[in-house]
Amino acid sequence: MTTARAELVLWAAQRVTAVFLAGFVLVHLVTIVYAVRGGLTAAAILARTHASIAWPAFYALFVLAAAVHGAIGLRTIAAEWLGWRGRGADLSIAAIGLALAVLGLRAVAAVAA
Amino acid sequence: MEHLKVDVWRGGAEGAYQSFEVPRRASQTVLDVVTHIQRFLDPTLAYRFACRVGMCGSCAMTVNGTPRWTCRTHVDKVARDGTLRLAPLANMPIVRDLVADMREFFDKWARARGQFTPTRTRADDFAKVDPRSAARQEADLAIECIGCGVCYAACDIVKWNPAYLGPAALNRAWTLQTDVRDGARAERRRAVEGDAGCHACHSLMSCTELCPKALSPTRSIAGLKRQSLRSLLGVKEKA
């Protein structure tokens, strides 16, 4: 994954996921502020996520966008601050992205069920 | 008479700072200080200068941690506590003392296809470029670069990413991408994309902050990024 074209695609993917995440994060911030008023309870959280398929769907998309965005970001930081580049680095970063996505989707399933 | 304590890098990659005491004078520039050291204190000191009036950029070096033109830097402005620390430009191998090896700086310029590619011959009519057109105004904002290397020395991405072409090379590439006469714009776009090219820029803007000609490589690189994204999405370039 080291051709200039591939790197351009990664850079573009990070910007595109950033645009989606901007919307998702705004919704998330507003939701957080709304949810913590008067104390946070599991019952309240689950009532919200069970109420409609929209919430789990939203969070699933959120998770996928965050996993892609975060992994590409970490790749850049690893290259620039740790000098870690090349095939090994790319595969490790891909694994991290995958792990984030899996953990995240598991969490979505946990609150959607 | 007041004196300045001046620490000067001596040697190559291996070396040390050597201290000199230089008489302080009114309206003194850092270049005056370096010249004094070489003429009266240590003739073996190696340093670069040419025009000494802020036009050529040859005297660029690191003054108290910041890359600047020594002929355009007043001692009063930088020697707050009566001391100066002089080193060659960062991000470049050291030839000796205050002289940096600029070969890779210019090699990257070539790798970014920073050369004009003509499409007309002497048999053709002159190309007509309206200086007020948007494209030409963009090019004109960036065209005054004289390759002094200050931006390259200031850029942390150059420091962290050895393959990065750097602000000067990319800035020059932009002036050609906005030049309606140039015939190699597609190839140049490919030459400046990727982790070694414009996409490695994180808009730190140290280049823009320090450019002695008040250019904005960040602005030029943003233009390259936009062109590259448009090409990825299949949007055709105008003219």
Place this chain on the structure above:
Amino acid sequence: MTIGRTRNHPAYWAFLVHRISGIALALFLPAHFLALGTALEGEARLEGFLRWTEQPWVIAAEWGLVCLLAAHLAGGLRLLALEFLPWREWQKALAAVAAGFALLAGLVFALAR
């Protein structure tokens, strides 16, 4: 030796804040997903975890995370504007606006919690 002008200007601070907040969020995400995943073991388990988060230091850390999230979002929007909108000369103002937004988000969260 002073840092000098090379790293001591708003755009550089904006970069540092954006990168460090990104790293912090990337490190936090797995923990966040695992915490929510406790709901897989039933509502009571998630509720128990939420009680644990009532401790003062956790609430303070949460506030920090919300600020980091808002800062990363604001900084990211600034970058998207820098890179994709026609260039404007008031870049420093953009950085200031981003910082302002982050503080505002933190304040709102602190009041709600």
